[in-house]
Amino acid sequence: MREMIKLFLVIVVFSALSGGVLAAIQNATQERIEYQQLKFVKGPAINKILAGATNNPITDRFKVTDSGEEITVFVGMFDNEPNVVAFESFGKGFGGDIGAIVAVDLNTDEIVGVGVTTHSETPGVGSRAKTDPSFAQQFEGIPIQEPVKVTTEGGQIDAVSGATITSKGVCGAVVQAGDRYARIKNDIMDKLKGFKK
Amino acid sequence: MAKTVVQEFTKGLWAEIPPFRLVLGLCPTLAVTKGVENGIGMGIATTFVLVCSNILISMLRNIIPKRVRIACYIVVIATFVTVVELVMQAFAYPLFLKLGIFIPLIVVNCIVLGRAEAFAAKNGVLASFADGLGIGVGFTLSLTALSIVREVLGNGTFYDIPVFGPSFEPFSFMIQAPGAFVCLGLMLCVMNMLGKK
Numbered sequence: 083m084r085e086m087i088k089l090f091l092v093i094v095v096f097s098a099l100s101g102g103v104l105a106a107i108q109n110a111t112q113e114r115i116e117y118q119q120l121k122f123v124k125g126p127a128i129n130k131i132l133a134g135a136t137n138n139p140i141t142d143r144f145k146v147t148d149s150g151e152e153i154t155v156f157v158g159m160f161d162n163e164p165n166v167v168a169f170e171s172f173g174k175g176f177g178g179d180i181g182a183i184v185a186v187d188l189n190t191d192e193i194v195g196v197g198v199t200t201h202s203e204t205p206g207v208g209s210r211a212k213t214d215p216s217f218a219q220q221f222e223g224i225p226i227q228e229p230v231k232v233t234t235e236g237g238q239i240d241a242v243s244g245a246t247i248t249s250k251g252v253c254g255a256v257v258q259a260g261d262r263y264a265r266i267k268n269d270i271m272d273k274l275k276g277f278k279k
Numbered sequence: 280m281a282k283t284v285v286q287e288f289t290k291g292l293w294a295e296i297p298p299f300r301l302v303l304g305l306c307p308t309l310a311v312t313k314g315v316e317n318g319i320g321m322g323i324a325t326t327f328v329l330v331c332s333n334i335l336i337s338m339l340r341n342i343i344p345k346r347v348r349i350a351c352y353i354v355v356i357a358t359f360v361t362v363v364e365l366v367m368q369a370f371a372y373p374l375f376l377k378l379g380i381f382i383p384l385i386v387v388n389c390i391v392l393g394r395a396e397a398f399a400a401k402n403g404v405l406a407s408f409a410d411g412l413g414i415g416v417g418f419t420l421s422l423t424a425l426s427i428v429r430e431v432l433g434n435g436t437f438y439d440i441p442v443f444g445p446s447f448e449p450f451s452f453m454i455q456a457p458g459a460f461v462c463l464g465l466m467l468c469v470m471n472m473l474g475k476k
Binding site for chain 1: 342343344346347350351354355357358361362365366368369370372373376
């Protein structure tokens with residue numbers, strides 16, 4: 083009996099110490115890890131659409147809640163004013179959800195740029211929605227509230243050839259971003275008040 | 280103790296070099312040696328875990344009861360692997376993305392548990408440190424050698440820098456799984472021929 087208690091105690095103490103050490107390290111690295119994930123997963127898309135911003139949009143970010151979901155909003159400074167915000171939204175693609183960063187001009191409510199972040203589309207076909215800049219460029223300047231569609235559905239976006247479903251997915255992500263933008267714009271404006279330097 | 284600390288270190292570099300002499304830890308060896316960067320990264324991560332777990336297990340070898348030793352070793356090893364995982368995410372995120380699942384899988388790398396059980400549980404702290412470092416450096420060298428062969432032949436690059444110029448047609452078989460087996464087999468063969476003398 084005493085032997086068993088001893089074995090039990092050794093394991094408990096070991097696991098507790100290990101848990102404590104890991105919690106401390108997790109705490110210490112959490113912020114950096116979050117930044118690294120943003121930088122390498124969403125960063126390339128954000129930097130492309132917010133090219134020319136005078137700040138670093140990945141550092142200048144804040145969170146707002148939309149129907150119980152936390153959304154990270156990235157701020158782009160142009161002409162010394164934080165007048166562009168970018169956030170991620172999702173649409174249904176051919177192989178799963180497509181994530182896209184949508185950047186919106188706060189003054190005109192027009193789309194500044196769209197960049198695909200994560201997808202599981204067919205390499206070389208659907209994946210061109212991410213790599214082909216001429217597809218993403220079509221979204222620029224469209225009012226965010228306008229329901230974007232591909233041309234085969236009577237819309238204004240030429241689909242990537244051979245990848246209509248993927249293109250529809252990106253449109254879906256942009257439409258979702260529009261709905262979301264309408265709901266969170268006031269929160270964004272509130273947060274940005276403390277932002278102007 | 281008959282062997283000196285230096286001998287404990289150097290045996291890992293040739294006489295017991297993993298994975299060629301102790302044919303252990305083949306899973307990461309085969310899977311991550313697609314590129315030199317991956318091979319070195321994996322080697323360094325494993326070395327860190329080996330050294331730290333060897334030191335700690337050697338220090339605690341008189342406290343850990345025999346009957347629960349494996350469980351205790353696994354707790355120690357898993358703790359250090361998680362530390363590596365968090366630190367790599369925080370400071371080398373692109374490498375973390377490339378190595379992916381193989382970082383957490385260091386926990387079940389037979390080399391690490393093998394050294395704990397076969398060496399650190401029976402020897403002093405300094406000797407265990409030397410043993411862990413030697414085996415770790417040996418493992419890193421093996422992974423690097425294997426990945427140099429595979430990356431240069433299979434991709435025509437060394438550390439992502441092209442070596443043959445544009446006219447080279449990569450021997451892409453080498454970068455795929457069968458190439459890993461063939462390459463490892465040939466290297467084992469050479470090592471055995473050299474060792475027989």
